[in-house]
Amino acid sequence: MYRKFLRLTKSLTVSFEKLVNFVTTQEHNPLYFHGALPLYTFWFLIFSGILLWMYYIPTLDRAWSSVNYISALPTPGDPINLAAGIPYGAVVRGIHRWGAAAMMIVTLLHMFRVYFTDRHRAWRWLPWVTGVGLLVFVLFVGLSGYLLVWDARAYYIVVATQHLFDGVPVIGAALSSFLVGGEGITDYTLTRFLFFHVGGAVAIFFLVWMHFIRLKEPVVTPSRATNFLLLGFILLAAGTLPAINITHELLAKYGHDPRIAAQAAYIASDAPAQIGTLVETIRYDAWYMFPYWLIQNVGTTWTWLILGGSTLLLCVAPFYPKDRRANIAEVVEAKCTGCTFCSLDCPFEAITMVDRAPGSKFKQIAVVQAARCSECGICVGACPFQAIELPELHSKTLEADLLALVKKGA
Numbered sequence: 001m002y003r004k005f006l007r008l009t010k011s012l013t014v015s016f017e018k019l020v021n022f023v024t025t026q027e028h029n030p031l032y033f034h035g036a037l038p039l040y041t042f043w044f045l046i047f048s049g050i051l052l053w054m055y056y057i058p059t060l061d062r063a064w065s066s067v068n069y070i071s072a073l074p075t076p077g078d079p080i081n082l083a084a085g086i087p088y089g090a091v092v093r094g095i096h097r098w099g100a101a102a103m104m105i106v107t108l109l110h111m112f113r114v115y116f117t118d119r120h121r122a123w124r125w126l127p128w129v130t131g132v133g134l135l136v137f138v139l140f141v142g143l144s145g146y147l148l149v150w151d152a153r154a155y156y157i158v159v160a161t162q163h164l165f166d167g168v169p170v171i172g173a174a175l176s177s178f179l180v181g182g183e184g185i186t187d188y189t190l191t192r193f194l195f196f197h198v199g200g201a202v203a204i205f206f207l208v209w210m211h212f213i214r215l216k217e218p219v220v221t222p223s224r225a226t227n228f229l230l231l232g233f234i235l236l237a238a239g240t241l242p243a244i245n246i247t248h249e250l251l252a253k254y255g256h257d258p259r260i261a262a263q264a265a266y267i268a269s270d271a272p273a274q275i276g277t278l279v280e281t282i283r284y285d286a287w288y289m290f291p292y293w294l295i296q297n298v299g300t301t302w303t304w305l306i307l308g309g310s311t312l313l314l315c316v317a318p319f320y321p322k323d324r325r326a327n328i329a330e331v332v333e334a335k336c337t338g339c340t341f342c343s344l345d346c347p348f349e350a351i352t353m354v355d356r357a358p359g360s361k362f363k364q365i366a367v368v369q370a371a372r373c374s375e376c377g378i379c380v381g382a383c384p385f386q387a388i389e390l391p392e393l394h395s396k397t398l399e400a401d402l403l404a405l406v407k408k409g410a
């Protein structure tokens with residue numbers, strides 16, 4: 001049943017991608033760069049993040065105003081604009097914000113693509129499980145970014161997270177004070193949030209390295225057209241809706257302007273945080289704030305169950321249904337000359353060259369690591385000596401089939 005479901009999702013995904021080919025051509029179909037897109041988007045976040053970091057001051061009384069200095073309300077000719085110290089600062093911040101949304105979208109797209117095409121099981125369990133780690137870290141880095149603004153929403157998130165931690169038996173209180181760096185919220189809290197944000201981004205790089213260990217030549221750059229498409233989307237979004245800080249007073253003054261209203265609805269930050277004054281509800285961002293939507297709507301216990309349960313399900317997904325492979329490549333010892341062609345061509349680094357006993361006719365022999373073989377058959381084509389076979393795709397059978405076809409054609 002589950003196998004049938006995976007076969008169906010695979011054929012639907014492939015058909016959909018073929019449909020997109022009509023618009024984009026095969027060469028520039030963004031869906032074919034599903035793995036490269038998150039990495040490419042991540043570079044935007046790194047570069048725009050470094051620019052923002054140059055002006056950010058992680059203390060309780062300066063964090064909000066330092067962010068405001070970067071991105072005050074951009075109303076041409078208005079004295080409020082004087083608060084903005086950096087030309088196009090709001091746009092840079094917008095690139096970071098929209099880039100973060102794009103990051104989550106393309107990471108999910110990538111995840112669904114590998115899942116729907118059944119490229120997540122067997123030896124691919126490692127890229128999949130490290131991928132789940134990447135998803136968690138992308139969420140963590142995004143959320144810690146929202147805290148740095150230190151507005152009313154950031155304070156709400158801190159209090160709600162402490163509430164969530166308090167529900168954890170035995171270590172709940174320790175987790176809660178680890179989050180804020182002590183018994184209460186102090187300047188150290190914001191230094192800690194900055195560490196979470198930057199340290200989390202560094203951890204993403206480390207996880208990406210682990211993600212690639214089993215992939216020989218992963219596609220890490222999208223086609224030029226796909227690059228421009230994503231770049232265009234982020235720049236257009238950041239140019240038309242730059243990220244701003246907005247207070248109730250500013251909203252009352254400028255709220256009639258549809259652009260400001262749109263910014264206030266999604267991309268703007270709230271008024272500065274006031275410790276002890278909690279807003280009743282926050283503006284939820286669909287990509288990063290859903291855990292807080294859950295806390296508010298279903299309570300902390302269900303939030304733990306939903307978040308923990310879905311992470312667990314994702315982690316075990318590659319191990320079910322069990323791998324039923326019978327077609328792993330086999331080396332015919334007598335024919336192998338140790339030429340290394342198969343080992344160079346195998347896309348999954350499943351073939352290693354091993355020294356033969358001294359005095360043997362040939363120095364090396366190819367050895368297939370069953371756990372890594374994806375049964376693709378590339379090595380069969382690469383071997384000039386017919387010394388490697390797939391049991392269910394024997395070269396003799398292939399040859400006979402091809403001859404039969406040629407004869408039929410003639």
Ligand code: HEM
Pocket residue numbers: 034035036038039107110111114119120124127128129130131132134135138204208211215217218219220
């Ligand atoms: C920061 C986020 C991520 C980045 C930068 C990233 C990057 C990549 C890249 C570049 C590839 C190679 C694609 C190719 O060669 O066509 C890849 C493969 C893969 N990724 Fe990710 N990935 C991320 C998140 C995830 C997530 C969230 C999952 C699933 C939970 C995942 C699961 C996989 C799997 C199973 C493969 C192997 C697919 C295959 O062999 O066709 N990745 N990833």
Ligand code: SF4
Pocket residue numbers: 328329345346347348349350351368372373374375376377378379380
């Ligand atoms: S069939 Fe051959 S080329 Fe393909 S993964 Fe297995 S060993 Fe590598």
Ligand code: SF4
Pocket residue numbers: 331335336337338339340341342343365366382383384385386387388
């Ligand atoms: S290509 Fe064929 S002959 Fe060469 S190492 Fe591989 S199995 Fe042996």
